[in-house]
Amino acid sequence: MSKFVMVAGGTGGHLFPAQALAEELLRRGHTIYLMTDARAKNFGGDFPAVETIIVPAATPNLRHPVKAIKAGFKILNGVRKSRKALKRIKPDAIVGFGGYPTFPPFLAASMLGIPGILHEANSVLGRANRALVRFCEKLALGFENTKYAEPYASKIVLTGNPVRDMVHQVADKPYPPLGPEHDVRMVVFGGSQGAQVFSNVLPGAIAALPVELRSRLKLVQQCREEDLQRMAEVYAQARVSVEAAPFFKDLPRLISNSHLVISRAGALTVAEMGAIGRPGIYVPLPGSIDQDQLNNAKRMEAAGGGVVMEQAALSPHSLATKITELLADPAHLQQMAQNAKQVGMPDAVQRLADLTEQTAKAV
Secondary structure (H helix, E strand, C coil), X not given: CCEEEEXXXXXXXXXXXXXXXXXXXXXXXXXXXXXXXXXXXXXXHXXXXXXXXXXXXXXXXXXXXXXXXXXXXXXXXXXXXXXXXXXXXXXXXXXXXXXXXXXXXXHHHHHCCCXXXXXXCCCECCHHXXXXXXXXXXXXECCCCCECCHHHHHHEEECCCCCCHHHHCCCCXXXXXXXXXXXXXXXXXXXXXXXHHHHHHHHHHHHCCCHHHHCCEEEEEECCHHHHHHHHHHHHHCCCEEEEECCCCCHHHHXXXXXXXXXXXXXXXXXXXXXXXXXXXXXXXXXXXXXXXXXXXXXXXXXXXXXXXXXXXXXXXXXXXXXXXXXXXXXXXXXXXXXXXXXXXXXXXXXXXXXXXXXXXXX
């Protein structure tokens, strides 16, 4: 059997797809190692690796020369540490999942002649992957027609975005019944870092909902620690049942139990929503140079599985109006859930695992 190194930035958006592939390769009898950055301690506890290697990494900042020099030395240190670890492990292939922490290990692997695959989860090829694509054997894409990937057609394989086993375990759960006699279950989350806009806007939006709807609402909301108390006070005044926490380990189960999800639009989120099949209101992270989340969300909206509300126009009133409109039409929500399923690629992890094995054998 083979040895594979997964390389990912230490956020859920990068680590969870890597974990999904690791779980599948483990089932096939292979040995898995993880190389990531220090942030992974928040999310990497369940990662099925025999060893996790923390690698120094930094984001280049060419507009600030002093910061750029410091980042350069940190990256060089990361390459040295990665090279030493890879020479010891002797992996058959390395798989990178984006983010600048991917850069040192992937560069070191190329220097050592270890074959590499890059996986791009978003509908826009990320900057770290653009910098590394010349060193990879294959470029695995989560979406068709990924922006900026066109020049690398000879390396491209469409695999879809792999999702973790805990997502597959709830993927066949039917959309829950929704009517006047049922609770209304809504889940709100902002990715692994949380999203303060939801803490600021959602309590007012929920308080503005019709009383009949508000009285049936069972809300689960991920938020930052510093926002918990402020939010709890507003929800208490509105007499809304809410479970709020900075992180939910069982988020796929919560999504599968929900009638409506409000979230950011990271590639992982869109992939898991597609696999489970739930309607969503997507509020893409603003300010990104490449607008990757906006592009991801528009893919889901075009399929009829969600609606996009850009943050600049988001207010308690506009959000309350959209929530009320969607929840007033259960048949439409159920159709949206089915449409979301069309965006998901349920065999993505098998496709990516096959590609990983083939790349290792080809060298």
